Amino acid sequence: MSIYFDNGSTSFPKAPGVGEAVAGLIAGGAFNINRGGYAGAYEVAGTVYETREMLAQLFSFSGECKNVVFMPSVTYALNTVLKGFLRPGDHVVTTSMEHNAVMRPLVQLAHTGVLFDAAGADCRGVLDPDALEALITPRTRAVVVTAASNVCGTLMPLRDIAEICSRRHVRLIVDSAQAAGLFPLSMDELGADALTFTGHKSLLGPQGIGGMIVRPDFAGEIEPVISGGTGSMSDSEEVPPFLPDRFEPGTLNLPGIIGLHCALRFVQSTGIDALRNHDIALTGRFLKGVRTLPGVRAVGLPGTEGRAPIVSLDFTGRDNAAVSFTLDSEYGIMTRCGLHCAPRAHKTLGTFPHGTVRFAFGYGNTEAEVDTCLDVLRRIVQA
Numbered sequence: 001m002s003i004y005f006d007n008g009s010t011s012f013p014k015a016p017g018v019g020e021a022v023a024g025l026i027a028g029g030a031f032n033i034n035r036g037g038y039a040g041a042y043e044v045a046g047t048v049y050e051t052r053e054m055l056a057q058l059f060s061f062s063g064e065c066k067n068v069v070f071m072p073s074v075t076y077a078l079n080t081v082l083k084g085f086l087r088p089g090d091h092v093v094t095t096s097m098e099h100n101a102v103m104r105p106l107v108q109l110a111h112t113g114v115l116f117d118a119a120g121a122d123c124r125g126v127l128d129p130d131a132l133e134a135l136i137t138p139r140t141r142a143v144v145v146t147a148a149s150n151v152c153g154t155l156m157p158l159r160d161i162a163e164i165c166s167r168r169h170v171r172l173i174v175d176s177a178q179a180a181g182l183f184p185l186s187m188d189e190l191g192a193d194a195l196t197f198t199g200h201k202s203l204l205g206p207q208g209i210g211g212m213i214v215r216p217d218f219a220g221e222i223e224p225v226i227s228g229g230t231g232s233m234s235d236s237e238e239v240p241p242f243l244p245d246r247f248e249p250g251t252l253n254l255p256g257i258i259g260l261h262c263a264l265r266f267v268q269s270t271g272i273d274a275l276r277n278h279d280i281a282l283t284g285r286f287l288k289g290v291r292t293l294p295g296v297r298a299v300g301l302p303g304t305e306g307r308a309p310i311v312s313l314d315f316t317g318r319d320n321a322a323v324s325f326t327l328d329s330e331y332g333i334m335t336r337c338g339l340h341c342a343p344r345a346h347k348t349l350g351t352f353p354h355g356t357v358r359f360a361f362g363y364g365n366t367e368a369e370v371d372t373c374l375d376v377l378r379r380i381v382q383a
């Protein structure tokens, strides 16, 4: 038996056809775009362009799709925006629920004189937007926030935060890692300045491809952290000022983009509502079952309202890591234990430093798998 409940880390299975699409490109002619002047390269370039269009559509961005920039991951995109935009003396506001993809760049920047404050969520991971607004000062240049906690799934009040950012004239940077492909995220409605994404979680694509959608006026204020050849402006040693080249130096991960293209087709044709409803129904079933288990606390919100399909369990009186190990080694149930790269979130939820066992459901999971897992957990807690 093998049950995969680590979709918060990376989704499995990937969307149908993704593996074949990636392999097909490599076997059939992995030609570089923007460099080769032959039909095969133009064909790949066409698919890359189409992938930008699909992402612009998915995130309701009505601007030009050249503002969709490919990078290896959301981590790279967040680093690019934060390190390229903030200068010593600038202030940035974030939350206590962030992944280290946000926190580590901020702490690095703090060593160079950038100031940051993190608005504290409550012990369910719920953030009061007023608490965030109270931290904004005249020096605040940006708010950076995750759309959903990767530890307990709690959704952040993005609309309220967006309204605050617009009223207080600060840039809004969104980390969509745990929400993209499941929840509607609209660049236009939010007025977000940069929406960063990663292709391998609920977008159901391969690892190693992600990026950001960035508003053109904001892009001009972000100094690229990495620079190099782009196949454009080759007579110049200056970084091209235009998008996407400004942030896409070096050879792109074309197999990754082709895989993501295939995955996005699946997400589009299935619909994010259907994908979310499936995952959330499993989350609800799991939460209901967990409530009947003695000595187990599900951290975060009590139900599925306001949460992504993630459940973190704290086994009181037991070693969470040992539970996760038993689940895998004896029952083939794959989860993730520990702090999930988000120590501050665990401090907020009261699960630091021991961490939790995280169950993250995906489109490949079934009710039968959830029920099997609940039976196994019952056996473990009664042992």
Ligand SMILES: Cc1ncc(COP(=O)(O)O)c(C=O)c1O
Binding pocket: 008, 009, 073, 074, 075, 076, 099, 101, 146, 148, 149, 150, 175, 177, 178, 198, 199, 210
């Ligand atoms: C909320 C959040 N942000 C950022 C990341 C980093 O994603 P990646 O490793 O794809 O850059 C993750 C991954 O777990 C995440 O959950």
